[in-house]
Every structure is written in C-alpha cells, then in structure tokens.
Amino acid sequence: xxxxxxxxxRDGNGIVRRVIRIGTxxxxxxxxxxxxxxxxxxxxxxxxxxxxxxxxxxGDKILDTALSKIGEKNLFxxxxxxxxxxxxxxxxxxxxxxxxxxxxxxxxxxAVLKRENPHDAVVLHPKNTGQTLxxxxxxxxxxxxxxxxxxxxxxxxxxxxxxxxxxxxNTRLKKLDEKDEFxxxxxxxxxxxxxxxxxxxxxxxxxxxxxxxxxQGALAVEVRARDQDILEMVSVLHDLDTVxxxxxxxxxxxxxxxxxxxxxxxxxxxKDFKLYLTGAVYSLDGSESLMETMWTSITPASQVEExxxxxxxxxxxTAHNVPGAAQDTAEKLGVDLATLLLxxxxxxxxxxxxxxxxxx
Numbered sequence: 001x002x003x004x005x006x007x008x009x010r011d012g013n014g015i016v017r018r019v020i021r022i023g024t025x026x027x028x029x030x031x032x033x034x035x036x037x038x039x040x041x042x043x044x045x046x047x048x049x050x051x052x053x054x055x056x057x058x059g060d061k062i063l064d065t066a067l068s069k070i071g072e073k074n075l076f077x078x079x080x081x082x083x084x085x086x087x088x089x090x091x092x093x094x095x096x097x098x099x100x101x102x103x104x105x106x107x108x109x110x111a112v113l114k115r116e117n118p119h120d121a122v123v124l125h126p127k128n129t130g131q132t133l134x135x136x137x138x139x140x141x142x143x144x145x146x147x148x149x150x151x152x153x154x155x156x157x158x159x160x161x162x163x164x165x166x167x168x169x170n171t172r173l174k175k176l177d178e179k180d181e182f183x184x185x186x187x188x189x190x191x192x193x194x195x196x197x198x199x200x201x202x203x204x205x206x207x208x209x210x211x212x213x214x215x216q217g218a219l220a221v222e223v224r225a226r227d228q229d230i231l232e233m234v235s236v237l238h239d240l241d242t243v244x245x246x247x248x249x250x251x252x253x254x255x256x257x258x259x260x261x262x263x264x265x266x267x268x269x270x271k272d273f274k275l276y277l278t279g280a281v282y283s284l285d286g287s288e289s290l291m292e293t294m295w296t297s298i299t300p301a302s303q304v305e306e307x308x309x310x311x312x313x314x315x316x317x318t319a320h321n322v323p324g325a326a327q328d329t330a331e332k333l334g335v336d337l338a339t340l341l342l343x344x345x346x347x348x349x350x351x352x353x354x355x356x357x358x359x360x
Contacts, residue, residue, distance in 0.1 A: 007019040007021065007051075009049060017047060017048065017049050018047075018048050018049070019048075019049045019050075019051050020041070020048050020049070020050050020051070020090050020091065020230075020233075021051045021052075021053050021088065021089040021090050021091075022034055022037070022038055022050060022051065022052050022053065022089060022090070022091055022092070022093060023053050023054075023055065023080045023083050023084060023088075023089035023091070023092040023093070024052060024053070024054050024055075024080070024092070024093050025054065025055070025056070025080070026054045026055065026056055027168040027169070027170075028168070028169070028170060028195070029168060029169050029191050029194060029195055030054075030093075030095075031052075031054065032194050032195065033093055033095065033194060033219055034052060034093040035052070036194075036219075037093045037113065037219060037221060037237070038050045038052065040113075040237060041233070041234070041237075044233075044236060045233065053083065053088065053089050055079050055080065055083065056079065077092075077094060077098055077099060077100075077222075080092040080094070080222075081104055081107060081222070084107065084222065084223070084224060085104075085106070085224075090223070090224075090227070090230055091110070091221050091222065091223045091230055091234060092221070092222045092223075093219060093220070093221055093222075094219070094220045094221075094222060095191075095215075095216075095218075095219065095220070096109075096112060096215030096216075096218040096219065096220040096246060097188075097213045097214060097215040097216045097218075099215065099220055099222065099316065100316075101214075101250045101251075101253050101254035101315050101316065102254065102316065103222070103316040106224060106225055106226065107222055107223070107224060107225060107316075108222070108223060108224075108225040108231070108313055108316060108317070108318040109220045109221065109222055109223075109316050109317045109318065110221050110222070110223040110230065110231045110234040110235060110318055111220065111221035111234040111235060111236075111237035111238050112218055112219070112220050112221075112238055112239065112242050112243045112246055112317060112319070113218060113219040113220075113221075113237050113238075113239055113242065114218075114239035114241075114242055115190075115217045115218040115239070115241075115242040115245070115246075116189070116190035116193055116194065116217040116218075117189045117190055117193065117204070117217055118188075118189075118190065118212045118216045118217030118218070119188075119189050119204050119205055119206065119207075119210070119212055119217075120149060120186050120187070120188060120189065120204075120205045120210050120212060121186070121187055121188070121189040121192055121201045121202075121203065121204050121205065122184050122185075122186060122201070122202050122203035122204075122205065123173065123176065123184060123185050123186075123187055123192070123200045123201065123202060124183070124184045124202045125176055125177065125180070125182060125183055125184060126177060128140075128183055128184060129202075131184075131202070132202070132203050133153070133156075133157050133160065133184070133203065133209075134157070136159075136160060136183050136184065137183075138159045139159070139160075139161055140159075140160050140161065140183035140184070141160075141161045141162070141163050141181065141182050141183055142160050142161065142162050142163070142182065142183060142184050142185065142186060143162075143163055143164070143165030143172065143175070143176065143181075143182040143184070143185035143186070144162060144163075144164070144165065144185065144186040145164055145165055145166055146186070146213070147261070147262065147263045147284065147353070147357065148211075148213055148263045148264060148265050148282070149186050149210060150162040150263075150284075150286075151263035151282035151283065151284055151285065151286040151289075151353075152209070152210045152211065152263070152265065152282060152286055153186070153209075153210060153286070154285055154286040155282075155285075155286030155287065155289070156209055156210070156286075160183075163181075163182070165182065165185055169187065169191055169192070169195060169197075172185055172187065173185075173197075173200070184202070186205075186210075188212075188213075188216055188217065189201060189204055189217070190216065190217040207267045207278065210265070211265030211266055211267045211278065211280055211291075212265060212266065212267065213265065213266070214246075214249040214250055214252070214253045214264070214266055215246050215249060215250065218242050218246055221234045221237065225313075225318070231318060231320065232320065235318075235319065235320045235321050236321065238319050238321055238322055240322055240326075241270040243317065243319050243322050243327070243330075244270060244275055244298060244322070244326055244327070244330040245268040245269075245270060245275065245277075245330075246268075246317070247314045247315055247317055247327055247330040247331050247334070248268060248275060248277045248330040248331065248333045248334040248337075249266045249268060249277070249279075249334060250315035250316065250317070250334065251314070251315050251330070251331040251332075251333070251334025251335050251338070252264075252266060252277065252279045252334035252335070252337050252338045253266075253334075253338075254315055254334075254338075255334065255335045255338035255339065255342075256281065256338045256341065256342065256346060256347075256350065257350075261354055261357055261358075262281070262350045262353045262354050262357070263281065263282035263283075263284065263286075263353060264279070264280070264281055264282075264350070265279070265280045265281075265282070266278060266279050266280070270298065273297060273298050273299070274295050274296065274297055274298065275295060275296050275297075275298050275329070275330055275333060276293065276294075276295040277293065277294055277295070277333050277334060277337055278291065278292070278293040279291070279292065279293075279334075279337045279338065279341060280292075280341075281341060281346045281349050281350055281353075282349070282353070283349055283352060283353055283356075284353050284356050284357060288349050289349070290341050290344050290345065290346050290349065292337060292340050292341060292344075293337075294333060294336060294337045294340070295333075296329050296330075296332070296333045297329075298326050298329060298330070299323070299325060299326060299329075312324060312327075314327045314328070314330070314331045315331060315334075
C-alpha cells in the first residue's frame with residue numbers, strides 16, 4: 001500500500017510496516033556496499049522492511065570511453081537520483097568519490113560511513129607476481145581509468161606506460177588476467193577489500209607515491225533533503241572523523257572547480273584534535289604539480305554538544321549529529337587550501353589539463 005511517497009506492507013501478523021527502498025547500481029561491488037549499509041540499518045531499525053532496487057547508470061553503460069572524456073558530472077549517480085526524485089526509492093548508497101561536490105537541488109548526503117583504506121592499490125598480472133611498480137620492466141603498460149592516478153604515477157615511475165581501462169572491478173580484473181595487454185592495473189584498495197580480494201593486492205601506494213581521490217574509500221547515503229524522518233534514520237551512520245575529512249576534501253575540490261576531467265588529489269588525517277589536509281593538482285603528464293598541506297584544530301565534540309548542525313549542508317553533506325562548528329572548520333580548511341594553491345597557479349595547471357584532455 002502507498003501513502004504519498006511512502007510504501008507500507010502488512011506482514012504475516014497483520015502489522016502494517018514501513019518499507020524503505022534503497023537504490024543502488026547493479027555491479028557486484030555496489031551491491032556489496034549497499035547490502036552492508038542495509039545490514040546496519042536493519043540492526044538499528046528492526047521494525048522497518050528494507051527493499052533493494054538495483055539499476056544501471058550512464059557510467060555503467062558507456063565502457064568504450066574514458067570517464068574523463070564523457071563530460072557528465074554525475075556518471076554513476078544520475079539514474080539513481082532520478083529514481084529518488086520520483087519517490088521510487090527513499091535513499092541511495094554511493095561511493096562518495098562518485099558524488100559531485102554540488103548535488104542537484106533537493107538532495108543531500110545524509111550519512112558518510114566510516115572510511116575504508118582510501119589509498120590506491122597495484123594489482124599485478126599473474127606473470128608479474130612478486131614485482132612492484134619500481135621493478136616492472138621498461139614500457140610495461142599499467143591500466144587505470146583515472147587521470148589523477150596516471151598523472152602522479154607517470155612522474156613517479158617514468159619507465160612505465162599508462163593506458164585507459166574501463167569496466168567494473170570484475171571486468172577490469174578479467175581484462176588483466178586473461179589478456180597480455182596490461183602488466184598491472186591500479187584500483188582502489190577499499191573496493192578490493194569489500195570484494196574480499198585483498199590477496200590480489202601486490203602493493204598499496206602511500207601518499208609519497210599517489211595521493212587519493214576526494215571521498216575515496218567512504219560510502220555515502222543520499223536522500224531527499226525534505227525527508228526529515230529518513231535523514232534522522234540514516235544520520236546515525238555518520239562517522240565523525242570521516243565526515244570532517246570528506247567535508248574538507250570536497251570543499252577543496254569544489255573551490256578548485258575540479259572534477260574527474262582534471263587531476264586533483266588529496267590526503268587527510270585526524271590526529272590529536274587536528275584535521276590535516278594535503279591537496280595537489282597536476283598536469284596530465286605529471287610534469288607540473290602543486291602540493292600543499294594545512295591543518296586546523298577541531299574542538300572535541302564533548303565541549304560543543306550544543307553546536308550540532310541543524311539541517312545545514314556542508315558541500316552537500318547534512319550531519320545532524322556532528323558538531324556544526326567542526327563542520328564549518330573542516331569546510332574552511334578545504335577552501336583555504338584551494339585558495340592557497342590557486343594563488344600559486346593551480347588554475348592555469350588545471351585549465352591546461354582540461355584542454356589537453358578534451359583534445360585527446
């Protein structure tokens with residue numbers, strides 16, 4: 001039965017129960033991620049019935065073009081957001097790095113879950129077992145769909161060549177293993193971990209080798225901003241440190257006006273009530289780059305309980321249970337770091353990178 005945008009069913013005991021419909025991409029990784037969020041919600045709200053609604057997105061359908069060349073900001077989110085707008089689903093689970101820093105009007109990120117390892121990982125062709133990027137032979141071809149990864153690794157490993165590889169994790173691993181086209185591919189460590197494929201990780205790239213993407217390793221739950229009951233329901237999933245780190249990262253990217261068509265990378269940490277943010281921009285070949293680190297103090301939550309954010313969005317994130325002052329501070333850190341890089345010539349580097357990418 002339907003009541004406005006909401007769905008209810010009568011269970012075997014005759015009790016009417018609310019159905020929460022969760023939207024997700026169809027890929028195996030997306031389903032694993034969505035199932036993990038659904039499991040947490042079911043444990044917290046045992047009286048609610050959860051229903052998974054899977055669908056394909058533009059990014060899932062167009063596999064013969066580099067992500068950076070397609071030109072859509074919401075490659076992996078548009079169809080899911082359309083379903084959310086039509087009240088066909090009540091919330092959507094995304095990889096946070098797929099969500100643009102400016103969401104469509106009426107939507108918000110209602111939860112950012114505790115982050116997995118955000119770093120990138122090297123997966124070798126079986127014939128190269130025991131090697132690293134340093135020891136692979138000259139002209140070895142490395143597969144990656146990310147301009148950010150390629151730009152950093154071209155500079156760090158000039159003896160290697162980099163080539164686009166598209167598809168979900170299963171598809172990319174199959175291309176690696178069954179053909180001799182790639183010596184290795186670069187994937188997010190978080191995705192490999194969630195798939196249970198940690199044994200395929202040959203090397204995790206640290207911040208001295210490759211900074212990661214904004215939001216990488218974190219899951220986000222997107223909801224309609226007007227649905228206060230859903231917002232309250234999912235807000236308990238917020239992880240404080242992850243929220244603050246990702247707000248800073250997203251503010252940095254948004255102020256730079258960056259996206260998947262330009263190489264922008266970050267590294268964040270929360271330590272001793274301080275939030276650290278390293279941000280960098282690169283030319284396509286990695287020959288030009290700017291990198292800076294800034295930090296700010298985060299007041300312990302116990303001292304600012306009365307300053308909890310009430311419905312205020314910070315770069316698309318609504319976190320009722322995270323101190324508003326801390327969110328403000330994290331967002332300012334991202335903006336300040338981006339402003340510093342822009343003052344040193346980041347806009348020129350990114351503009352040239354975007355033009356060269358468009359011309360490829």
